[in-house]
Amino acid sequence: MKTGVWKTAEIVSFSKKILTGGYYHKDELTLDKRVTPEMEEFLAQLRHKVRVGVVGGSDYSKIKEQLGDDVLDKVDYVFAENGLVAYKQGQLLSVQNIQAYLGEELLQDLINFCLNYMAKIQLPKKRGTFIEFRNGMLNISPVGRSCSQEERIEFFELDK
Numbered sequence: 025m026k027t028g029v030w031k032t033a034e035i036v037s038f039s040k041k042i043l044t045g046g047y048y049h050k051d052e053l054t055l056d057k058r059v060t061p062e063m064e065e066f067l068a069q070l071r072h073k074v075r076v077g078v079v080g081g082s083d084y085s086k087i088k089e090q091l092g093d094d095v096l097d098k099v100d101y102v103f104a105e106n107g108l109v110a111y112k113q114g115q116l117l118s119v120q121n122i123q124a125y126l127g128e129e130l131l132q133d134l135i136n137f138c139l140n141y142m143a144k145i146q147l148p149k150k151r152g153t154f155i156e157f158r159n160g161m162l163n164i165s166p167v168g169r170s171c172s173q174e175e176r177i178e179f180f181e182l183d184k
Contacts, residue, residue, distance in 0.1 A: 059091050067098060077101030083158060084109055108160035121159040135162065142166050148182065149175050 070076055076099045080087045084104040088095055095102060096114040103110050110117040123131055135155055142154055142164075151168030163169065167179040 057090065064092075064098070071099065075100040077103060079103040079107060081106050081161075084111075105158050105160045119159065122161060123157075138162070138164050148178060151175065 067076055078087060078091065078095065078099050078101070080090075080103070082104065084102065087102060087104055091098065096111055101110070101112055108118075108120040110119075126134070138155060145166055147167060149167065149171065151171040153169035154165055156163040156165070156169055165171075167175060171179070
């Protein structure tokens, strides 16, 4: 990991930037990070002026890992899994899921198509967990979600 090139993502333009765990770097994958004390203080001060919400693509447990177990006390809203799991003032507000929306038959057709397609792709390495089911999406990873950080970078370079 290079030093001096990582920035806290306070305002992010999404043109060719990857946002992961509140940190971004142009054209490079990042390791998950814990929120900095400075960002926690900023959110606390901001909360005195406006309502504060956190939106993440990951599930609530991952948001807690990055922002702390007391995240529901630090912000007014938490929207996990791209907003499909919503908390307001510490209380679960709403849960939606892709399975109920698509139905089991269509969902299985989609999963089978993806697995069949990925089985035909030749990559330098393949690891486990190629499809991760979440409430709002299927996280599809041809290299596999259980690959190492080095293998992720290798796949990222191949996929450029």
